[in-house]
Amino acid sequence: MPPRIPAPYTPPNAPQTPLMRKAARLMSLTPPKFDIAANSPVHDRSMLSFPLNSDDLAPISTQTVSTPKAPSLSAVDGLGPSPGRLQYSLDALEADSHSIRLKIREKEQEDKGTSQTYQRHFRSFQAWWDASEKAKAALNTRLAALPAMPITAAKVAMFLEYESTREKKKRGAGTIAGSSVGRSQISGVITALESYRFNSQHLYKDCAEAQIPLRSDSRIRQFESAAKHDEPKRVEKAQITKAAGSSLDTYTVAELRKCASWCLTNFSGPLRIYLGLRDRAMLLLGAGTAFRGDSTRILLWSDLFKTSIQLGDDSEAPVLGVLADNAKHNQTGRIDEHGLLRHKHVDLCGIGAVAMMLFGYFHIAGYAVPDFSPNFSDTSYGEYGRRDWYTYHVFSTKIGTSEMSYQSHHDRVIQMHKANDVSITKVTHGARPFAAQMCRSFGASVSDTKALGGWNESGSFKNCYDRALPVGALLGAAFFNSAKPELYRVARDCLEPPSDVCEKIFPWIESEQAALIGREHSNHLAKDIALRQFLSTLLWFRRVLAQDLAVLFTQNPHAPIFKFAPFDSPLFREFAGTSAALIDAAEEAARLAFQNLPQHLVASLQGALATQNLAFERERQNYRTEMASMQDKLGEMKTLLDLVAGTKRVKRAHGNLTEGLSDGFSELAVTTDNSAPKYSTPPPFDTSDMPFDMFPPDPALDAFIAASFTHPNVPMPATSPPTSTQPAVLHTPVFPLPSSTPQPSTLTPGSPEERQQFYFHRYGADRFRKHSPEWVDGNWLPRYRYSSADGIWDYWLEWKEGVDGFISVEELTTVWGAKWRRNIPGLKNENTRRMRVVNLILELSRKPRWDVALVQRFITERYARQYRARAFTDYLKNNRDAVITAASNYP
Numbered sequence: 001m002p003p004r005i006p007a008p009y010t011p012p013n014a015p016q017t018p019l020m021r022k023a024a025r026l027m028s029l030t031p032p033k034f035d036i037a038a039n040s041p042v043h044d045r046s047m048l049s050f051p052l053n054s055d056d057l058a059p060i061s062t063q064t065v066s067t068p069k070a071p072s073l074s075a076v077d078g079l080g081p082s083p084g085r086l087q088y089s090l091d092a093l094e095a096d097s098h099s100i101r102l103k104i105r106e107k108e109q110e111d112k113g114t115s116q117t118y119q120r121h122f123r124s125f126q127a128w129w130d131a132s133e134k135a136k137a138a139l140n141t142r143l144a145a146l147p148a149m150p151i152t153a154a155k156v157a158m159f160l161e162y163e164s165t166r167e168k169k170k171r172g173a174g175t176i177a178g179s180s181v182g183r184s185q186i187s188g189v190i191t192a193l194e195s196y197r198f199n200s201q202h203l204y205k206d207c208a209e210a211q212i213p214l215r216s217d218s219r220i221r222q223f224e225s226a227a228k229h230d231e232p233k234r235v236e237k238a239q240i241t242k243a244a245g246s247s248l249d250t251y252t253v254a255e256l257r258k259c260a261s262w263c264l265t266n267f268s269g270p271l272r273i274y275l276g277l278r279d280r281a282m283l284l285l286g287a288g289t290a291f292r293g294d295s296t297r298i299l300l301w302s303d304l305f306k307t308s309i310q311l312g313d314d315s316e317a318p319v320l321g322v323l324a325d326n327a328k329h330n331q332t333g334r335i336d337e338h339g340l341l342r343h344k345h346v347d348l349c350g351i352g353a354v355a356m357m358l359f360g361y362f363h364i365a366g367y368a369v370p371d372f373s374p375n376f377s378d379t380s381y382g383e384y385g386r387r388d389w390y391t392y393h394v395f396s397t398k399i400g401t402s403e404m405s406y407q408s409h410h411d412r413v414i415q416m417h418k419a420n421d422v423s424i425t426k427v428t429h430g431a432r433p434f435a436a437q438m439c440r441s442f443g444a445s446v447s448d449t450k451a452l453g454g455w456n457e458s459g460s461f462k463n464c465y466d467r468a469l470p471v472g473a474l475l476g477a478a479f480f481n482s483a484k485p486e487l488y489r490v491a492r493d494c495l496e497p498p499s500d501v502c503e504k505i506f507p508w509i510e511s512e513q514a515a516l517i518g519r520e521h522s523n524h525l526a527k528d529i530a531l532r533q534f535l536s537t538l539l540w541f542r543r544v545l546a547q548d549l550a551v552l553f554t555q556n557p558h559a560p561i562f563k564f565a566p567f568d569s570p571l572f573r574e575f576a577g578t579s580a581a582l583i584d585a586a587e588e589a590a591r592l593a594f595q596n597l598p599q600h601l602v603a604s605l606q607g608a609l610a611t612q613n614l615a616f617e618r619e620r621q622n623y624r625t626e627m628a629s630m631q632d633k634l635g636e637m638k639t640l641l642d643l644v645a646g647t648k649r650v651k652r653a654h655g656n657l658t659e660g661l662s663d664g665f666s667e668l669a670v671t672t673d674n675s676a677p678k679y680s681t682p683p684p685f686d687t688s689d690m691p692f693d694m695f696p697p698d699p700a701l702d703a704f705i706a707a708s709f710t711h712p713n714v715p716m717p718a719t720s721p722p723t724s725t726q727p728a729v730l731h732t733p734v735f736p737l738p739s740s741t742p743q744p745s746t747l748t749p750g751s752p753e754e755r756q757q758f759y760f761h762r763y764g765a766d767r768f769r770k771h772s773p774e775w776v777d778g779n780w781l782p783r784y785r786y787s788s789a790d791g792i793w794d795y796w797l798e799w800k801e802g803v804d805g806f807i808s809v810e811e812l813t814t815v816w817g818a819k820w821r822r823n824i825p826g827l828k829n830e831n832t833r834r835m836r837v838v839n840l841i842l843e844l845s846r847k848p849r850w851d852v853a854l855v856q857r858f859i860t861e862r863y864a865r866q867y868r869a870r871a872f873t874d875y876l877k878n879n880r881d882a883v884i885t886a887a888s889n890y891p
Contacts, residue, residue: 098202105199121192125151125159132158150210151197153217156190160223163189186227190214250424250433251287253348258420259283260347264356264552265559266419273560274360279412281350281357282395286431287438288340288350288477290452293428295324297404299394302387304354305533306540307339309471311485317341318540319469320351338452339469342490342544344479347555352548354394355541356561359505364564367399369508372531373519384525437848439476443483446851448473495579497546504566505542509535550576551583755780763807770806782820784812786830789869792859795837796852809834833873840876844887858890 106115126148133145148155164186167175194214204210214220251259263280267273282296303323308316322338343349361367370392374385381387388401395409396402406428413427424430439449452473472482480488513535519526549567552559553576566572752775759768759780771782787803789795794803802808812820821827844855863872863883876883 094202102199117188118192118195121189122196125156125189125193128159128162129155132162150200150204150207151193151214152207152209153212153214153220154209156193156214157217157219157223159193160186160189160220164223164227183224183227183231187224190220190224250426250430250437251422255420255422256283256287256431256434257345257347259416259422260353261556262416262420264561265556268560270364270366274357274365275412277353277357277360277364277561278395279416281353282409283413283416283431284343284348284350284353285340287348287434288343289322289338290432290435290439290449290477291338292432293406293409296428297393297395297406297409299324300390301392301394301534302390302530304394304537305530306537307469309339309341309469309474311471311488315486315488317488319474320354320537321469337469339474341474341478341480341488342493344490346492346548346551348479349548352544355545355548357394358538358541359545360561362506364561369512372512372516372528374526374528376525387528390530433848435477438479439473439482441846442476442479443481444470444472444476445482448482449476452477491583492547492551492579495547495550495575495582497543497550498571498575501546501566501569501572501575502542505545506538509538546572546575547579550579554580752780767805767807776819781816781822782807782812783822784809784820786827786834792837792864792867792869792872793856795834795869795873796841796856799834799838833870836873836876836880837869840880840883843884847887850887855887858887862886862890 129148130145136143137145146155163181166181167177168179168181169175197210197214201210215224260280260283263276263283267276285291286293286296299322305321305323307319307321309319311317319339319341322340324336324338340350342351346352362369370389372387372389374387375381376385378386391401393401393403395404397404397408409428413430416422417424417427426433435452436449439452440446444452448470452470471485475485475488476482478488512531516528516531516535520528549561550572553562553567553573562568756768759773762768768782771784773780773782775781784806786809787794787798789798797803799809802811821831841852841855841859844850844858845852863875867875
C-alpha cells in the first residue's frame with residue numbers, strides 16, 4: 001500500500017489562488033468574499049510581468065494595490081516546490097503571454113484609425129461611469145461607487161442608455177440642440193467596449209460576467225436593434241440628408257468637376273502646385289475605384305501597374321491596375337486588384353490625375369529620383385535585400401516616404417469643400433459612394449459594383465480564386481455604358497503627341513530600365529517585377545499626360561502646370577491647339593454622318609467613325625508636312641545650283657532640271673497656301689470589326705453606308721492661308737450624305753417581305769407571328785392584348801420580359817411607340833393602370849443600394865398578400881407617396 005501523501009502546507013497569511021478557492025468550495029469551506037475593488041485593471045504595462053525576487057504573489061486576477069508580504073516557502077520532502085511558488089509561476093506565464101498578445105495587437109493597429117476610435121469611446125465610457133457612480137454614492141450612502149472595470153453587459157447597458165439619448169457633440173465644443181446620435185455611434189460604442197472587454201478578460205477571471213461577449217447579452221442586442229429600427233425616424237427628424245445638400249451624401253458630377261478644376265488652377269509655388277495635383281489625384285482616383293480614405297493613403301508606387309481588359313472579341317482597353325493587400329475590408333493579407341479606365345471626360349480622369357501628380361512630384365516639386373537598386377547589406381530584409389523605393393507612397397505628405405495621416409487628408413478635403421461650396425457630411429470617404437452611384441447609373445451590376453469597391457460578399461471564391469477586374473464597373477465609373485463594352489472609345493487616345501515632348505517627361509525611365517536589366521543579369525536576386533511594372537506604367541503615363549494636358553490646355557490655358565517644361569514649349573502648345581480641333585471636328589463629323597441612321601446603328605458606328613476621322617486627319621497633316629518639307633528641299637537644291645552655275649548654259653540646264661523636278665512633283669506638292677492635297681477619295685472606312693452580324697442583311701442600308709463612306713466626289717474644304725494674326729484653321733473632311741437623305745422609315749428594306757424578314761431575324765419568326773401584324777403606313781404593326789395577371793409582379797414581367805412567347809411591352813413601346821395600341825380605349829386605360837406599377841418599380845430600383853430584386857421582395861412582403869394586381873394599381877393611384885415612404889423605412 002503506497003504511503004499517504006500529506007496535504008501541502010499553506011501559510012496562514014498567503015492569498016488564495018483560484019485553484020485553492022475551488023478546493024475550498026468542494027470541501028464545503030466558506031470561500032472569501034469577492035472584492036470588487038481588488039479587481040481593478042492593471043493599466044501600467046510594467047505590472048503585467050512579475051518581479052523575479054518574489055516567492056509568492058496573488059494571481060493578477062485578484063491582485064490588490066498593496067502587495068501582500070511574501071511568505072517563506074517550504075517544500076514537503078520529495079514533493080518539489082510549494083503550491084504558492086507553482087501558482088506564481090503559472091500566473092506569471094499567463095500574464096507574460098497576454099502581454100505579448102497585446103503588443104502584437106497594438107502593432108497590428110498602429111497604422112489604422114481603429115485604435116484611436118476605440119480609445120475615444122472607452123474614455124467616454126470611463127468618464128461617464130465614474131461620474132455617475134460618484135453621484136449615486138453621494139445620494140445614497142448605502143451604495144458603493146463601482147469601478148468602470150471590468151467591463152460587463154450591465155455596465156455597458158447603462159452607458160448605452162445615456163449614449164442613445166444624449167445630444168450630438170459639435171466638432172469644436174458644445175452640443176447640437178435637438179439632435180441624437182445614430183445607429184453607427186451605438187454600434188461603434190458596443191464594438192469598442194467589446195474590444196476592451198475581450199482584451200482585459202484575463203485580468204478578471206473571478207468575474208463571470210467579464211467573460212461573456214457583450215453582443216451575446218439580450219440587453220445589448222436590444223439597444224443595437226432599437227438604434228437600427230429608429231434610424232429612419234431620427235434622420236427624418238433631423239433632416240440630415242436634406243440639410244447636407246445631397247440625398248446620397250456624395251458629390252454631384254458638377255461638384256466633382258469644380259473641385260478637380262480648383263486643385264488644378266488655384267495654387268502657386270512649386271510645392272503648393274504639387275500638393276494641389278496630389279489632392280486632385282486622390283479625389284479622382286477614389287471616384288474611379290470607390291476607395292476608402294485609408295485605402296488611398298496607404299497606396300504605394302510599387303502597387304501600380306498597367307494591364308488591360310477584354311471589351312469584345314478583338315478589342316482591349318488599357319487599365320491602370322492597383323494592388324491592395326492591407327485595406328480595411330481586407331484583413332487577411334490577400335492580394336486584391338483594382339482597376340481604372342481612362343475616363344470619358346478628361347477633367348474627371350483618375351489615370352491622367354495620377355500621371356499629373358507624379359509629374360508634379362519630379363518636375364515641379366523637384367524631388368529626386370529614388371535609388372531603385374536593392375541593398376543586400378541589410379540582412380534583416382532576407383535574401384532579396386532592402387528595396388527602399390517600396391516605401392514610397394503615391395499620396396505622401398511631402399517626400400514620397402512620408403505617409404499621409406488621416407488628419408492631413410481630412411484637412412485638405414475640408415479645405416477643398418469649403419472653397420468649392422460642397423456640402424456633404426463625408427470627407428475622406430466622399431468619393432466612394434460617388435463611384436458606386438455612377439457605376440449603377442451607367443448599368444453596372446451590383447456584383448461588379450461591389451467588386452470595384454471591395455464590398456464584402458460571402459463565400460471563398462472571391463478570396464481564393466477571383467482575380468478578374470469587374471469590367472462593367474470599370475466602364476460605369478468611366479461614364480461609359482456598362483452593357484455595351486464595345487462602345488468604349490476615348491477619342492483623345494488616338495492623338496500622337498510629339499516625341500520631343502514625351503521624351504522630356506520622366507527622362508530617366510530608359511536608363512533605369514537598362515540598369516534593372518544589368519542588375520538582373522549579374523544577380524538573379526536583384527530581379528524586381530514591381531519595378532518593371534512601375535517603369536512601364538510611367539512610360540504609358542508619358543502619352544496619357546501629353547494627350548490629357550493637350551485637351552485641358554484649351555480649357556484652362558493659365559493653369560500653373562503649363563508653366564513647366566515641356567508643357568510650356570511652342571511645340572506642345574501647337575500640338576494642343578491641333579489636337580483639340582481634331583477631336584472636335586472628328587466628333588462632329590461622326591455626329592453629322594449618323595444623325596439619320598437608326599439609333600441602334602448610331603451607337604455602334606459613331607465611336608468607330610470618330611476614331612477613323614482622327615486617324616485620317618492625322619495622316620493628312622503628316623502628308624502636308626512631308627510635302628512642305630519636300631518643297632523646301634527643292635528650293636534649297638535650286639539655290640545650290642544657282643550658286644555653282646558659272647555659265648548661262650549651266651543656268652539653262654539648271655532651269656530645265658528644276659522645271660522637270662517641278663513637273664514631276666506637281667501632283668504631290670502641297671503649296672504654302674495650305675491648300676488641300678489633290679486627291680478626291682478619303683481612305684476607305686474599315687468596318688470589318690463592327691458588330692453588323694447582329695442585324696439582318698439589308699441591301700438598302702448597305703448602299704447608304706457605302707455611299708456615305710466612298711462617295712465619288714467628296715469635296716475637300718478649302719482653307720485660307722495663315723496670316724500673322726490668324727492661325728491656320730484645320731478642316732476635317734465631312735463624309736457627305738447622299739443628295740436624297742433617306743429617312744429612318746426607308747433605312748429598313750422597303751417591301752413587306754423584306755421587312756418581315758427583318759423582324760423575323762430580330763424577334764424570331766414564331767414570336768413575331770404571334771402578334772398577327774398588319775401592314776400599316778409602310779411598316780408591319782403588331783397586335784397585342786394585355787394578359788390577365790393576378791400577382792403584382794406579373795405586370796413587371798410582362799413589361800420587361802414578355803409572357804407566353806410574346807414580345808415584351810417595353811420592346812413594343814420602344815419600337816412602335818403608342819401605335820401598337822391603335823388608340824383602343826381599353827388598351828389605353830389598361831396601359832395607364834399597369835404603368836403605375838412599372839414606374840414605381842423603376843423609381844425604387846434607382847434608389848441608393850436598391851435593385852429590382854430588393855423591390856420585388858419589398859412589394860411581395862408589404863403588398864402582395866393584401867392586394868391583387870388590379871387592386872394594387874387602384875391603391876397606387878391615391879397612395880403612391882405612402883408606398884415610397886414605406887420603401888424608405890424598409891430595412
